[in-house]
Amino acid sequence: AQSVTQLDSHVSVSEGTPVLLRCNYSSSYSPSLFWYVQHPNKGLQLLLKYTSAATLVKGINGFEAEFKKSETSFHLTKPSAHMSDAAEYFCVVSPGNTGGFKTIFGAGTRLFVKA
Amino acid sequence: EAGVAQSPRYKIIEKRQSVAFWCNPISGHATLYWYQQILGQGPKLLIQFQNNGVVDDSQLPKDRFSAERLKGVDSTLKIQPAKLEDSAVYLCASSLEVRGYQAQYFGPGTRLLVL
Numbered sequence: 001a002q003s004v005t006q007l008d009s010h011v012s013v014s015e016g017t018p019v020l021l022r023c024n025y026s027s028s029y030s031p032s033l034f035w036y037v038q039h040p041n042k043g044l045q046l047l048l049k050y051t052s053a054a055t056l057v058k059g060i061n062g063f064e065a066e067f068k069k070s071e072t073s074f075h076l077t078k079p080s081a082h083m084s085d086a087a088e089y090f091c092v093v094s095p096g097n098t099g100g101f102k103t104i105f106g107a108g109t110r111l112f113v114k115a
Numbered sequence: 116e117a118g119v120a121q122s123p124r125y126k127i128i129e130k131r132q133s134v135a136f137w138c139n140p141i142s143g144h145a146t147l148y149w150y151q152q153i154l155g156q157g158p159k160l161l162i163q164f165q166n167n168g169v170v171d172d173s174q175l176p177k178d179r180f181s182a183e184r185l186k187g188v189d190s191t192l193k194i195q196p197a198k199l200e201d202s203a204v205y206l207c208a209s210s211l212e213v214r215g216y217q218a219q220y221f222g223p224g225t226r227l228l229v230l
Contacts, residue, residue, distance in 0.1 A: 032216035032217075034218060034219075036221075042223070043206075043221045043222060043223045043224060044158070044206065044208075044221040045221075046218050046219075046220065049216065049218050050216075051216035052216065090157050090158075094216075094217075094219075102160050102163060102171045102173070102174075103148070103160050103163075103219070104160075105150075105157035105158045105159070105160075106157055107156060107157050108156070108157050
């Protein structure tokens with residue numbers, strides 16, 4: 001069965017320090033993996049996606065994620081947090097080229113950024 | 116390029132009433148998704164269309180929820196009769212197709228409150 005686990009429900013960092021949001025997945029198929037961000041009262045915005053072309057994926061606003069098949073992880077990082085990064089972040093697993101299952105969202109990680 | 120459009124943005128109804136939501140996906144996107152996002156949780160996929168056919172509706176409460184995409188473009192999601200636990204944000208998303216590492220693009224959502 002397919003699943004996605006976001007290991008932290010809340011993460012708090014100081015502005016200018018690194019961000020790490022952790023995501024583990026389980027899939028019998030080759031999945032596509034995504035990170036989305038949701039600011040308060042706003043829609044979901046795509047940050048980045050893994051498409052099997054490269055294991056290190058760069059996204060918008062300085063975020064990147066590394067696909068590690070051996071660890072079944074897809075952690076999201078950013079070298080230096082900005083106040084505007086405060087939001088809810090969702091890790092998502094979807095079918096790749098083989099299909100076979102439906103899209104699953106993680107429970108979300110709320111990022112707090114302190115001044 | 117226009118994004119995913121949804122209406123209404125907000126709806127308040129009493130339990131046992133019916134309600135309908137409308138979604139217009141990004142032009143050319145064959146796949147359309149409806150999600151339910153309960154406060155504090157990640158979105159849950161309700162139904163997924165490929166053109167006007169249903170790909171997955173395994174998590175759609177079919178005794179009260181229905182959805183259609185008659186011409187393979189716009190879609191409506193209906194709840195009849197509504198229950199208190201249906202209070203949530205209903206998100207519509209679209210992607211080019213089901214497979215092939217396609218990212219989903221989300222509309223702003225419809226916030227439903229059932230009293």
